[in-house]
Amino acid sequence: MGKGAKALAEGHEKSAANPIDSLPLANTAISCAIMKIAQSLFITPFLLASHLHAGIGTELLYKGLERPVWAGAPVSEKGKLWVMEQAGSIWIIDLKTGKKSAKPFLKIEDKVTREKNEQGMLGLAFAPDFEKSGRYYINYNEKGGDTRIVRFVSEDRQTTDPDSGETILKYKQPFWNHNGGWLDFGPDGMLYIATGDGGSGNDPKGNAQNLSSHLGKLLRLDVSGKKGYKIPKDNAFTGKKGALPEIHAYGLRNPWRCSFDRATGDFWIGDVGQNAWEEINFVEKGEVGGMNFGWRLREADVETPKKKVGGKRPKDNVEPVYVYKHGSGSREGLSVTGGFVYRGSKVADLKGRYIFADYQNPRIWSVVEKGGKVSDFTDHSSELQPKRGSINLISSFGEDADGELYITSLSGPVYRIVAK
Numbered sequence: 001m002g003k004g005a006k007a008l009a010e011g012h013e014k015s016a017a018n019p020i021d022s023l024p025l026a027n028t029a030i031s032c033a034i035m036k037i038a039q040s041l042f043i044t045p046f047l048l049a050s051h052l053h054a055g056i057g058t059e060l061l062y063k064g065l066e067r068p069v070w071a072g073a074p075v076s077e078k079g080k081l082w083v084m085e086q087a088g089s090i091w092i093i094d095l096k097t098g099k100k101s102a103k104p105f106l107k108i109e110d111k112v113t114r115e116k117n118e119q120g121m122l123g124l125a126f127a128p129d130f131e132k133s134g135r136y137y138i139n140y141n142e143k144g145g146d147t148r149i150v151r152f153v154s155e156d157r158q159t160t161d162p163d164s165g166e167t168i169l170k171y172k173q174p175f176w177n178h179n180g181g182w183l184d185f186g187p188d189g190m191l192y193i194a195t196g197d198g199g200s201g202n203d204p205k206g207n208a209q210n211l212s213s214h215l216g217k218l219l220r221l222d223v224s225g226k227k228g229y230k231i232p233k234d235n236a237f238t239g240k241k242g243a244l245p246e247i248h249a250y251g252l253r254n255p256w257r258c259s260f261d262r263a264t265g266d267f268w269i270g271d272v273g274q275n276a277w278e279e280i281n282f283v284e285k286g287e288v289g290g291m292n293f294g295w296r297l298r299e300a301d302v303e304t305p306k307k308k309v310g311g312k313r314p315k316d317n318v319e320p321v322y323v324y325k326h327g328s329g330s331r332e333g334l335s336v337t338g339g340f341v342y343r344g345s346k347v348a349d350l351k352g353r354y355i356f357a358d359y360q361n362p363r364i365w366s367v368v369e370k371g372g373k374v375s376d377f378t379d380h381s382s383e384l385q386p387k388r389g390s391i392n393l394i395s396s397f398g399e400d401a402d403g404e405l406y407i408t409s410l411s412g413p414v415y416r417i418v419a420k
Ligand SMILES: [Ca+2]
Pocket: 173, 174, 175, 176, 177, 178, 179, 196, 197, 198, 199
């Protein structure tokens, strides 16, 4: 999500086009031929055919949320999915019955602004010990638009007193767009927060390269204490004059959905581009902080095309592992939505693959990472279309306690990714 209200409206129109092509027909023809061969070889046709039909698809989990932007679950809570509505409410969906909780898990719509397209409640992180502590963290735009990171405690793990929040961190938002919004705990137990560059276009204030600004950064906080947060001793810029010690990495534009791989601890970022490119960044587990993802000097792996904005690769620059051009082709798009490496057990074809999407085209793809490089690009856009309608405005992917994946569409539905 990242190009503003106008772009969102355009996305609505564009997404009416269903990207389903003739692939299912082609599969049927092939499988019929294989069935014949199998029969002639006295092989049980069912087994062979079912193997050939292995694939992925989606099922509608819940319909009718108001602008869902996030989904997820604490690892201790199986069979449930938390979903977030941008206006400032969180609900729990029972994965067996598909029913939504009668009461919200949290509802703070009176504290959140959702005046503009990219403003609202944008992210949630459950504390690693949520089962015991009930603690979790929310990223939202408060009235007026500035960002707040607030800690809540859910006493019964099902609801929250809306007035019980403790503000951990607050930073100014000079413009309504590019608020980032993602936050989660890393394998090191630290809270990571991805902030956007603050907004407008081409980062006019140069926030992302400015180490004295919270904007355009990946922040890293130790929130394990009773109150507030501490700076982890090994943060990259601790003690550096003029640099905020909260900063772990910099040079981000509008990171819209990041994830830690629950199996490896590797880190993935979908960073929304300006006018030409979208990008995916990858950081191996254990890599020390201080890396520069390049914005606004770099858009993906080139100099930002706008005059007096772009520049040479800075020191410590980390190039994206995957980039794609703006456009409406099958490998193109307008606004990346970062996803997850699939670590569930039910969808064999997705195992170990990083799945991500374009919010506006809309497309859903996956790649495989090895040694910091990605390969085996696969377009899942057709096979992931549900029986009825089409998935558009892909606002987020979500992971449940078992590592199964879900897709939220800003137009309301939540889909489950399943084996076909
Ligand atoms: Ca902003």
